[in-house]
């Protein structure tokens with residue numbers, strides 16, 4: 158029997174994860190979960206103060222962690238980020254692309270600049286980091302796991318966020334292609350597609366919808382909750398659990414997938 162593509166290690170302890178968007182809701186939760194499984198962490202975000210706060214919190218909990226500030230919209234900073242990350246602990250075994258932006262904008266009002274920025278941060282950075290980190294993983298020869306944050310919005314129309322939805326659809330497509338190319342190197346690439354998750358991002362969207370729908374924020378929240386079969390938003394930890402599973406060798410036969418985590422339905 159051919160064994161060349163079987164996982165080499167079944168344990169995450171001592172392995173190294175690079176997590177983008179680490180100062181944000183889902184990214185921070187992912188960092189905490191991976192730390193709990195014994196991984197070393199390289200955290201990145203462009204929010205320097207937020208990043209430092211998360212770093213200190215995790216170190217106090219016993220994490221071996223470092224922080225590198227980088228702007229996902231700047232290609233040269235991403236090349237530098239991957240170089241520094243690989244040098245930090247000598248390897249990169251897991252990449253979680255959790256950094257991203259969202260904004261509410263009626264389709265007819267989206268400018269080319271807004272469209273391009275959405276793609277630069279959500280798609281191009283996710284593509285480039287996937288490519289750069291997979292080259293490091295190939296060089297190491299020990300395989301790896303990459304998890305990209307897509308969204309339920311990547312699978313259905315979003316009249317108030319067409320640029321965001323299109324960027325998340327592109328992530329699903331890129332993830333599938335990368336998974337095929339990287340499978341011979343034992344590098345798995347998956348996407349997750351959360352529904353609505355209680356983070357700063359959704360706080361901003363709730364404010365925007367309140368203005369557009371002309372209703373108080375509490376009513377916006379009620380409207381969303383009523384549409385979700387489980388009756389509430391996800392908490393970041395619930396999404397982080399799925400990501401930590403996909404990052405681990407427990408998921409050793411899962412690649413090229415885009416997994417929903419949405420409380421039973423896709424709500425916009």
Ligand SMILES: NC(=O)c1ccc[n+]([C@@H]2O[C@H](COP(=O)([O-])OP(=O)(O)OC[C@H]3O[C@@H](n4cnc5c(N)ncnc54)[C@H](O)[C@@H]3O)[C@@H](O)[C@H]2O)c1
Nearest residue numbers: 178180181182183203228229256257306308353354356358
């Ligand atoms: N919250 C949700 O309901 C939800 C649903 C589906 C998908 N997602 C996706 O999950 C990911 C994380 O979202 P979240 O809810 O934690 O959002 P968040 O806004 O709380 O966190 C996002 C993080 O990305 C960072 N970031 C933004 N632009 C950056 C840039 N140019 N350079 C570096 N860092 C940058 C922010 O500083 C922030 O820390 C995003 O890709 C988002 O699209 C979120």
